[in-house]
Amino acid sequence: MVATKTSARPQHLLRGEAAEEQAHQFLINNGLQPVCRNFRCKYGELDLIMTDGNTLVIIEVRFRKTDSYGSALESITHSKQGRIIAATQYYLSGQKSEPAIRFDVIALSGNGSLQWVKNAF
Incomplete structure (x- = not known):
């Protein structure tokens, strides 16, 4: 039998994508309009770019399964900002x-809570 590579994505990436989709839908339901998702450049990635009226909103989505090593909000360091x-x-x-x-943050935790922090930094 020959071993073959599987194209299965790692579980942590799937959880991250699901959290981002949950945040995206939450923000749409709260009146924001989508502009772009996962904008990547040499400086990093912007998870969600949306508009709230005439304001361009850059949203960082953070997910933490547990708070054992800090909450989702605490994971946004000065360097990350x-x-x-x-x-x-x-x-x-x-x-x-x-x-x-x-700049907003959507923080999701493994217990299902979602926290939206407007003007996070």
Whole structure:
């Protein structure tokens, strides 16, 4: 018998994708309009880009199965914030206008709770 590679995605990536989809639907249900998902550049990745009225909202989605090593919110370090801001500046450099910007966080935990922090940083 010959061993074959499987294309199964690791469980942690599947959980992360599910959390991002849950956050995306939650924000749509709360009136935000989708612009872009998973924008990647040399500075990092922006999980969700949406609009809230005339404001461009950059959303970082964080999931933690447990709080044993810190909560989802606590996992957004100053360094991570810097990468998000740099990626946002790169994203905006390709845009024609400079809208008002807000940075939000959606924190999800394994117990099913969802926390939306507007103007997180």
